[in-house]
Amino acid sequence: MKVLLCEDNSADIKKAREQIEAAAEACREEMALEICETAEACRAYLKGEVPDLVFMDIFMAEISGVVLAREIRDLSADAQIVFLTSSNEFAAESYEVGAMDYILKPPAQSQVKKVFENYMKTRKSPSRYILVKRGRDEVKIEEAGILYVRTTGNETSIYTKTGVIRAYYPLREIEKQLDDHCFLRIRKGLVTNMGYIKTMEGDYCVLKNGEEYAISRKNKAENRKKFYAYQFSQIERR
Incomplete structure (x- = not known):
């Protein structure tokens, strides 16, 4: 399972990473986590990989996380996107890109674990x-x-x-x-x-x-x- 975390705040990265890794372990899900701290790094990653699950900071310094999410959606209709934010301001806009969830920072362990559980339920059957x-x-x-x-x-x-x-x-x-x-x-x-x-x-x-x-x-x-x-x-x- 490929997980992408797009976040430009070092303190928030640390907290989110801990919760994501703990959730993957609790769900016994093998995971490859990629962390991108800038829009440029995120776009560079997307040129070679299509993530299964994305945790996206909606308020990035260079660009709105919603814009990056649209770019991810253009690459894959199946990637599950979760927005991380300190405000409910863009909640409605986030669902326009088919967001799986919208979580206020700092994310609780129960919320991140629930994201993994929901992803595992909707995951496709073995590849053809x-x-x-x-x-x-x-x-x-x-x-x-x-x-x-x-x-x-x-x-x-x-x-x-x-x-x-x-x-x-x-x-x-x-x-x-x-x-x-x-x-x-x-x-x-x-x-x-x-x-x-x-x-x-x-x-x-x-x-x-x-x-x-x-x-x-x-x-x-x-x-x-x-x-x-x-x-x-x-x-x-x-």
Whole structure:
């Protein structure tokens, strides 16, 4: 379990760290804790990692914690975000980013432990994987980490949260292994994780990395239906 603590006050870091580590131990949860004291450090961490659970100071010196939380939400719809604050001023705004909780400082041990317990209850079932052949080898790729899959000529590129995997392997064989409740064929040669779609308007689909693709006319109505059903299912889960 990857936990991120974003806090710029050294005294608050010490208290929060103690409570987080104690809660993880009480819940018997193996944890990797990353502490970022600046917005810059937080953004640098997010370039390589997607945390499972985030404890975010809402009043950081450089930037509002809500802004950072929105950036985290753009990366992952599943990351659980908990705001730490000395005021209730931004409580309503915090829930706009799907915050799991809003805790006044200093957090009580019972509150942090409850956060861990709630996270463990909502955690997904064991990860699914797909297998892709690369020459004589077979690569195992976690399905939840796949952002989109694109074919150019004979080469298929699988874009994941950690990098790009390229193989001379038919897209249709990859698509067969993907959960069709989470993945959508936008057009010929492109299948995307619906959680990575930013908008789907008119004849175009925009991914969270800013890339824009024309939607296949043949399946446009069906694609919209599936995408909106997916969005509704995500709202129900929160």
